[in-house]
């Protein structure tokens with residue numbers, strides 16, 4: 001049956017006779033031109049894309065050295081020219097080849113570090129630093145990250161290194177320098193011919209002894225050991241620890257694998273820790289010797305228990321300080337002596353300068369007055385920076401020299417490259433101690449670069465300077481220096497030191513002087529050396545005369561309107577003008593608050609009539625970092641104008657507002673028509689243009705003035721160019737968060753965008769009214785207050801607007817603002833958010849016009865400015881805003 005069915009089905013299909021479909025026509029053959037086009041597109045895509053990628057990568061990635069040198073260790077192994085001990089010089093050479101920024105790779109091609117030639121705004125310590133120092137002294141100033149603990153410790157430590165404290169230690173420093181000179185003299189007299197001596201080793205003992213006495217009231221006995229031709233165990237231990245630090249910087253996590261070295265390191269560390277603990281115990285037991293020392297202070301603080309400073313943290317702190325202060329000072333002194341030995345002419349000049357110095361009682365101020373002596377120290381710090389590389393961590397994604405770097409990148413500031421920059425220091429390779437006297441301090445001041453900048457500025461720089469200056473003065477007085485037979489090689493072991501010591505020939509100049517020791521402190525101290533009461537009085541009188549003189553010179557504002565300027569203001573003005581870039585004004589009223597930024601020459605007419613006052617002005621312009629000057633309506637004589645022009649050319653003034661006329665002639669000439677002798681026309685500008693002149697630039701010192709001159713004239717940051725600058729610099733900018741006041745020790749948070757490059761900072765420099773006096777409490781580290789320049793969202797007239805903080809809000813205002821923000825958050829969570837607020841707001845025309853007092857709404861429209869002019873109760877401020885209009 002099934003077979004019949006199948007046959008029937010087959011016959012049925014046969015009968016249907018379905019014609020098969022015709023086959024589809026073959027596709028037309030591709031034309032030759034299409035094929036070519038296709039090939040060309042594919043080939044060009046294949047070839048061009050990588051090329052484009054390479055070009056793009058080349059344009060946007062930071063330059064790197066030649067392939068061989070991209071990883072330091074590999075470069076060192078592959079190429080004999082890369083000496084790992086002199087890697088700082090290699091970095092400087094790369095800067096010369098590749099520009100201000102370049103990148104090196106770490107191990108196994110991992111992202112290494114970015115090397116920059118300028119002072120970076122990243123002030124945080126790099127993590128890698130912390131891990132290296134943390135192995136030695138985790139709770140010391142050196143290792144702690146910025147924060148309340150670090151600030152608290154620094155507040156305890158900083159007074160030890162204040163000017164008055166260093167002055168009190170100076171007799172001891174002089175005594176140790178004298179002791180060292182006697183040791184060298186003894187060695188020099190042992191043989192017929194003056195032998196070569198390794199000054200580095202003995203200097204290391206000298207600085208260790210000074211540190212022991214200053215900070216711990218403990219005698220490490222290093223110089224005594226050197227006299228017996230032994231190496232002090234402390235000096236040996238310091239060497240081991242520094243070598244270990246270097247290894248950890250270079251090898252990172254691989255460093256502990258070298259076990260023998262790690263064992264030696266642990267032993268050395270234990271020596272310091274046990275000594276620090278012994279000192280603490282002595283101080284805690286009330287030993288009279290130890291009382292008053294830093295160790296005693298820290299111990300007291302640890303004892304009271306109120307603070308976070310545990311005894312082991314104190315031991316850490318002492319160890320950290322010792323590491324920071326021991327080799328640094330001795331290396332600087334070593335290099336300074338070497339420079340003097342290799343430059344006999346300069347040596348003679350400096351010797352002549354220190355001949356007049358009374359070395360038994362010279363104070364820090366006396367030492368600072370010897371400009372050539374100081375110049376030798378600065379040149380040593382410039383040509384052989386003791387700490388040549390300062391690593392930082394990019395706190396956020398940032399742009400460096402046009403290249404983008406990721407958050408957390410290690411950024412290393414290369415001081416050698418800065419100090420060898422011919423645009424900052426003419427003839428950079430030349431040793432010239434007089435260059436600093438001529439004001440060649442580089443962009444940020446060589447000394448500032450040497451000791452760091454910002455809140456993490458070296459805490460012991462005054463002690464270091466006192467040590468080095470005292471030693472140089474003593475050595476120059478007692479010896480003639482000449483270079484040894486071998487040229488020293490540099491070795492970078494965290495600090496820059498001579499590789500195998502430094503040999504010098506020290507020829508004694510005269511017979512040794514007998515010195516009597518003080519029965520009280522066993523040193524040749526100033527008290528014992530002051531012959532009698534009369535001598536003391538003479539010193540006091542001299543001091544008084546000097547103070548008066550400096551007030552008359554620096555604070556010459558007083559001479560213009562004595563009744564109006566209290567001495568305290570005059571003193572502040574004097575301090576101010578000597579330390580930071582200033583704006584000099586002749587035609588404004590003096591205002592105590594504004595004296596922070598602007599020096600007003602109240603009633604300046606005598607300037608043009610009293611020749612000595614005019615001379616004082618010229619002197620001030622030459623010596624002080626004045627950036628801008630407004631001499632208003634003064635009328636100077638023809639001769640005065642010429643002198644002023646010459647002075648301005650030699651000064652740092654870049655902006656001048658000047659309307660003076662002598663029969664209408666000078667006005668035009670100063671406005672830009674250059675006279676043959678008036679070559680300085682470029683720095684003279686018309687008064688009308690002044691607003692556009694208040695510009696932010698690459699010069700941070702100038703920016704300090706511009707940004708903090710907000711209240712004096714107008715808001716410079718509202719200029720389009722400045723806004724852009726601020727915006728650019730805000731990306732990745734953490735700012736000098738906090739600086740410590742020299743007089744009260746409080747930490748003040750500075751407004752954003754203000755970078756302060758000077759070394760001393762006082763509360764009254766702070767541009768925040770709320771925290772600009774020593775009597776005001778310190779800011780809370782944990783509270784997040786807005787800073788001047790911060791951008792916020794504000795509810796103004798029922799609408800949310802973006803705003804920039806112009807002044808610090810009061811507590812109540814800040815609380816209200818936070819409450820409103822919270823309300824907005826809640827409303828947002830409920831689904832409405834800011835938009836609903838906006839919709840609920842009354843129509844524009846009917847809205848009550850409330851002035852925005854604390855904040856400057858952005859964009860700063862003509863309307864908002866007009867509102868503020870209306871609301872200004874203060875007449876002068878009203879005038880101010882009109883000026884802006």
Ligand code: HEM
Nearest residue numbers: 141324325328329332386387451452453456458459460464
């Ligand atoms: C010529 C000698 C010295 C030089 C060139 C020098 C240089 C420096 C530099 C560059 C820094 C790092 C700054 C930064 O991170 O921005 C620093 C930090 C430090 N220095 Fe010195 N220093 C010297 C002497 C001393 C002395 C004598 C002491 C103390 C006895 C000392 C204690 C410190 C401390 C504690 C820190 C860490 C400060 C902190 O991070 O808060 N230094 N020093």
